[in-house]
Amino acid sequence: MAIVYQxxxxxxxxxxxxxxxCTHGVIHKLVAxxxxxxxxxxxxxxxVPVGCSVMAYDYFACDAVEAPHGRxxxxxxxxxxxxxxxxxFTYQGDGDLAAIGTAETVHSATRGENITVIFVxxxxxxxxxxxxxxxxxxxxxxxxxxxxxxxxxxGYPIRVCEMLSTLSGVAYAERVAVDSVPxxxxxxxxxxxxxxxxxxxxxxxxxxxxxxxxxxxxxxxVEAIQWLRDNMMPYYPLGVYMDRxxxxxxxxx
Amino acid sequence: xASNQKVLMKGNEALAEAAIQAGCHxxxxxxxxxxxxxxxxxxxxxxxxxxxxxQAESEVAAINMxxxxxxxxxxxxxxxxxxxxxxxxxGISYIAGSDLPCLIINVQRGGPGLGGIQPSQSDYWQATxxxxxxxxxxLVFAPSTIQEMVDMVFDAFENxxxxxxxxxxxxxxxxxxxxxxVVFPEKKVxxxxxxxxxxxxxxxxxxxxxxxxxxxxxxxxERKVKERFERYxxxxxxxxxxxxxxxxxxxxxxxAYGATSRIARSAINSARAKGVxxxxxxxxxxxxYPSAVIAKAAQTAKAFLxxxxxxxxxxxxxxxxxNGKAPVSFFGHTGGVIPTPAEVLSEIEKLTxxxx
Amino acid sequence: xxxxxxAGFGGQGVLxxxxxxxxxxxxxxxxxSWLPSYGPEMRGGTANCSVCLSDQPIGSPLVLAPDVLIAxxxxxxxxxxxxxxxxxxAVIDSSLIDKKCERTDIHCFYVxxxxxxxxxxxxxxxxxxxxxxAFGESKFAxxxxxxxxxxxxxxxxxxxxxxPNLRAIQLGMGL
Numbered sequence: 001m002a003i004v005y006q007x008x009x010x011x012x013x014x015x016x017x018x019x020x021x022c023t024h025g026v027i028h029k030l031v032a033x034x035x036x037x038x039x040x041x042x043x044x045x046x047x048v049p050v051g052c053s054v055m056a057y058d059y060f061a062c063d064a065v066e067a068p069h070g071r072x073x074x075x076x077x078x079x080x081x082x083x084x085x086x087x088x089f090t091y092q093g094d095g096d097l098a099a100i101g102t103a104e105t106v107h108s109a110t111r112g113e114n115i116t117v118i119f120v121x122x123x124x125x126x127x128x129x130x131x132x133x134x135x136x137x138x139x140x141x142x143x144x145x146x147x148x149x150x151x152x153x154x155g156y157p158i159r160v161c162e163m164l165s166t167l168s169g170v171a172y173a174e175r176v177a178v179d180s181v182p183x184x185x186x187x188x189x190x191x192x193x194x195x196x197x198x199x200x201x202x203x204x205x206x207x208x209x210x211x212x213x214x215x216x217x218x219x220x221x222v223e224a225i226q227w228l229r230d231n232m233m234p235y236y237p238l239g240v241y242m243d244r245x246x247x248x249x250x251x252x253x
Numbered sequence: 254x255a256s257n258q259k260v261l262m263k264g265n266e267a268l269a270e271a272a273i274q275a276g277c278h279x280x281x282x283x284x285x286x287x288x289x290x291x292x293x294x295x296x297x298x299x300x301x302x303x304x305x306x307x308q309a310e311s312e313v314a315a316i317n318m319x320x321x322x323x324x325x326x327x328x329x330x331x332x333x334x335x336x337x338x339x340x341x342x343x344g345i346s347y348i349a350g351s352d353l354p355c356l357i358i359n360v361q362r363g364g365p366g367l368g369g370i371q372p373s374q375s376d377y378w379q380a381t382x383x384x385x386x387x388x389x390x391x392l393v394f395a396p397s398t399i400q401e402m403v404d405m406v407f408d409a410f411e412n413x414x415x416x417x418x419x420x421x422x423x424x425x426x427x428x429x430x431x432x433x434x435v436v437f438p439e440k441k442v443x444x445x446x447x448x449x450x451x452x453x454x455x456x457x458x459x460x461x462x463x464x465x466x467x468x469x470x471x472x473x474x475e476r477k478v479k480e481r482f483e484r485y486x487x488x489x490x491x492x493x494x495x496x497x498x499x500x501x502x503x504x505x506x507x508x509a510y511g512a513t514s515r516i517a518r519s520a521i522n523s524a525r526a527k528g529v530x531x532x533x534x535x536x537x538x539x540x541x542y543p544s545a546v547i548a549k550a551a552q553t554a555k556a557f558l559x560x561x562x563x564x565x566x567x568x569x570x571x572x573x574x575x576n577g578k579a580p581v582s583f584f585g586h587t588g589g590v591i592p593t594p595a596e597v598l599s600e601i602e603k604l605t606x607x608x609x
Numbered sequence: 610x611x612x613x614x615x616a617g618f619g620g621q622g623v624l625x626x627x628x629x630x631x632x633x634x635x636x637x638x639x640x641x642s643w644l645p646s647y648g649p650e651m652r653g654g655t656a657n658c659s660v661c662l663s664d665q666p667i668g669s670p671l672v673l674a675p676d677v678l679i680a681x682x683x684x685x686x687x688x689x690x691x692x693x694x695x696x697x698x699a700v701i702d703s704s705l706i707d708k709k710c711e712r713t714d715i716h717c718f719y720v721x722x723x724x725x726x727x728x729x730x731x732x733x734x735x736x737x738x739x740x741x742x743a744f745g746e747s748k749f750a751x752x753x754x755x756x757x758x759x760x761x762x763x764x765x766x767x768x769x770x771x772x773p774n775l776r777a778i779q780l781g782m783g784l
Contacts, residue, residue: 043454047321057463063452065324066465068347071317074309078321078329079452081305082279086325086454104317107310261628261635261643261761287647370648398666431670432628432643434635519668591671 008032010041010061017055021214021221023178024052027120028059030178030188031091034195035062044087045079047072049101051093052126070101073108076115087198089116095125098134098158105164112169112203112249116194119160122211123232130216134158137235142216157235161208165241168252171203173242177210177233179225186238193245203249210236262435264428265290267399268332268358269298271406276442277328277356278304281318283311283337286370287426288360291332312337316344316357323353324464326451328410332358334426335376336367338384345419346385350466352450352481354413356406357391357421360429363589371589372426372512377566380423381540388478390485392420392492393539395510399433401537407440414445416488418481423539425562427512427591488541495543496535497550499525503532505605506550508571509560510536513585513592517560520597529605539567547574556604557581560597562590610664611749612672615740616657616689617681617702622736625762626679627658629740632758633750634662642670655684662749677747679739680706681722700743702735718742720784726777734777741781 007013011032018024035041044062048054050069057064067075072090080088097105097119108115124142125131131144135157139148149157161173172194176187187209194205210232212224219227244252262270269291272280280299282292292308299306305322309315315331322329333341338359348355361376363369380393394409396402402424409420447453452462468474498518500506509517514535524531534550536543551557556579559568565583572581584600586592613630615623624645634641645658659672673692678699680686686706693699695714704723720742722735731738744755756775763771 041455042457045325045452045454054467057461057465061461063455063462064464065321065452066351066463066467067320068317068343071313071320071344074314074317075321075324077307077314078279078281078318078323079325080321081307081318082322082325082327082329083453103310104314107314259635261631261641426647427644427670430645430647432631432641433667433670434641515667516669518666522665522668591669593671593673594669 008036010035012059012061014058016059018052019215021212021224022052023211024120026178026184027118027187027209027211028056030184030191031089031118032060033188034192037192038195038199040087040195040199043085044089047076047079047088047090049090049092049096051096053091053093053120054127056091070096070099071104072096072101073104073113073115073117077108077113080113080115084114087116087195089118089195091118092120093126094119094121094123094133094135098160105160106167109164109204109206110167110169112171114198114201114203116198117204117206118191119206119208120211121160121208121236122213124213124216126213126216130213135160137231159236161206161241164206169204169249170206170242171197171244171249172205173208174240175208175210175236175238177228177238179210179228183238197245201248202245210238259434259436261432262399263290263430263432264399264402264424265360265430266294267403267435268406268422268424269294270437271403272330272356272410273298273302273304274437274440275328275407275410276444277330277410278302279322279327279329280305281307281309281315281322281329281331283309283315283333285334285337287362287429288332288334288358290429291358291360312340313343316341316348319355320344320348320351320353323348323355324351324452326447326453328414330356330358332360334360334362335364335373338376338379342379342385345391346387346389347466348419349385349389349391350387351464352417353419353464354417355419356409356413357419359421359423361423361425363587369589370426372562372591373587373589374425374511374513374561375563375566375587376423377539377561377563380421381542381570384419384421388482390540391418392416392488394420394422395537395539396422396424396428397511397514397535399428399431399435402428403435403437407442411443412492416484423511425512426589492538493541493543493545494537495546496537497546498533498535500532500534500550503530503550504555505529505531505558505601506534506554507531507558507560507597507601508534508536508547508567510539510567513560513562516592516594517597519594520601523594523598524601529601531601531605536567542570542574544570544574547571548576551575551578554579558600558604559583560592561585562592563587611660611662611677611747612675613660613677613679613743613749614657614672614675614689615660615679616655616685617736619656621656621681622733623656623679623681624658626736626740627660628762629755629758630660630662630749632761633754636754636757637750639664640667642667644670655682657685677743679743681736681739682706683708698743698746700739700746702739704735716746718746720781722781725780729780731773731777731780734773737774737777738781741778742784744778745782745784
């Protein structure tokens with residue numbers, strides 16, 4: 001019988017700890033499928049963050065390092081500089097990447113560090129129980145913005161792809177979502193393009209994935225998907241923000 | 254650089270050259286006085302040997318780049334001075350908790366806070382007690398000459414690899430900035446097989462390796478930490494080092510490390526010339542601490558004097574080692590003020606009742 | 610044994626002159642240390658370095674009481690002239706320091722090093738002229754050693770500068 005679908009080899013057959021309806025599982029699968037399709041599991045090293053995906057090292061079949069909070073791009077830099085022929089990716093949430101790790105994110109991007117960043121943006125700190133994230137929307141209620149995010153007090157959300165696209169070291173920056181089958185397919189294509197850019201030595205690549213957090217948003221998974229479409233997508237438009245995957249970032253003054 | 258030839262080198266540059274010769278081809282740094290020559294030297298040499306010199310965006314990033322490179326199984330290092338080491342303490346804790354080897358250099362300056370830029374030894378507690386959060390130790394080497402800085406870099410890398418833990422060279426602004434003649438020995442670099450744990454890509458030939466310090470099950474974390482502490486016991490038994498100078502008949506034993514041990518030695522020579530029976534114990538490792546050497550001296554010596562460029566930090570360890578068998582007093586300067594041999598001599602004379 | 614203190618403005622080359630002394634010690638197989646002042650004061654402010662040569666291991670490399678003082682500006686002269694050990698030597702750049710030392714227990718030499726460097730076409734080598742005088746008076750090494758030390762200290766790519774340095778040393782020695 002022909003196999004029409006199976007678990008990617010790069011994703012291990014273990015139960016995950018993610019909440020029901022959480023889209024981390026979908027994103028893990030996409031990354032693993034890309035690793036399979038590019039045939040790079042044996043020379044790929046993942047760097048996982050502090051946040052809900054802190055234990056992602058248990059799910060990916062490639063080698064993996066658990067980084068201090070926000071430092072994944074620095075750890076990835078060390079791994080990549082040590083063995084440049086390896087494929088190194090980070091998998092980070094919004095608090096990790098755009099709050100505590102902003103400096104590491106910006107500087108690895110501007111160095112054109114030849115790594116791939118998978119940035120899962122669900123607008124909230126999930127693991128600690130739903131506090132305001134740097135990407136929490138204005139007015140959004142979280143445990144630490146009980147009256148909604150007041151931009152007079154807490155400032156504005158960061159649009160990461162837009163910000164990073166101003167830097168000369170960025171080869172590829174795209175924002176995708178995993179709210180529907182067509183968008184999931186686009187997300188996978190973006191992830192594959194980002195990994196491919198790295199393999200070809202083009203420079204820093206990032207795929208921002210709009211994701212849900214039904215548990216901490218206080219919705220059912222289906223409601224959460226709709227909330228993402230209605231609220232996150234207008235604020236964080238999907239699309240390609242930088243594409244230098246042809247020419248690369250070297251001598252890109 | 255040709256080996257076996259005596260050259261005049263700054264401590265900071267000698268540290269860097271020694272690291273390269275010890276097989277470290279990955280350096281991640283950030284400028285801070287008085288250690289910047291380490292980074293400058295690396296930036297000159299690394300491109301010529303195909304190594305990595307990277308100026309990080311912060312001390313925090315630099316130590317985490319070391320974490321990444323060490324995970325990949327290569328010899329990696331960073332260097333800084335006191336305020337920068339505080340920033341690195343997060344990474345040091347993670348590196349220790351992930352059982353990774355690396356080298357950290359601290360060319361100490363006065364603190365706390367931004368403090369000053371002159372030589373100091375006031376990071377002793379930080380290095381030996383709390384280099385980061387959690388139950389952990391790092392290997393701490395305390396050179397007192399430029400030659401010893403070179404030799405200890407080799408030892409530090411080797412023992413870091415052997416015991417899979419961070420090692421620190423605890424120097425100070427005086428040692429970092431001064432020049433002395435130094436010989437780079439034809440040392441055989443001892444290498445270790447890291448395939449069982451390094452995240453260097455499994456090449457479809459082994460299960461995936463994971464570098465990690467997270468253990469959510471309390472019992473599992475306890476087991477992991479206890480395992481590490483069993484290793485620490487082995488290290489304490491085997492790796493503590495101290496130099497003894499005129500201790501055998503000494504009634505007063507001065508304990509000092511690094512730059513202050515040099516000053517103490519001058520004072521001891523002057524005191525001996527006057528007939529005062531005084532000797533020196535110079536710890537070469539600060540963790541593990543050479544307590545046994547001091548305990549042995551405490552069987553015969555009548556008193557101890559600890560000299561430091563701090564308000565008195567190592568003196569705690571001397572008191573623990575002496576264990577009440579003799580009085581232990583302290584003399585020091587802090588904030589970047591360097592004690593003079595004359596001051597130490599006068600302290601020795603005070604404690605021994607002057608000329609005999 | 611020699612404890613030398615060389616002091617002046619940043620840029621006058623006192624660290625370089627000290628390095629020549631240190632290399633001379635190294636060549637003659639002595640224990641040697643060279644310790645600079647460092648930090649913001651280096652940038653246009655005062656700079657000094659301590660050099661010790663000894664047949665015994667060197668304790669503190671910081672020279673607080675020099676046998677030989679080279680003073681190349683007034684702040685350095687004021688700061689260190691009283692620290693010279695009795696019987697010691699002070700060599701003073703009289704182009705820049707118009708004071709005369711009142712101490713009678715040390716040997717003071719006044720060398721218009723900065724003016725001589727200009728008039729003798731040895732621009733930037735006042736430090737070496739004054740070192741030449743200090744060497745002539747203290748003989749911390751043999752002349753051949755000092756020659757070798759200069760060749761060591763002048764970078765390999767700038768060996769053409771060794772000749773003027775040697776000329777400057779000899780000029781200082783002859784004063």
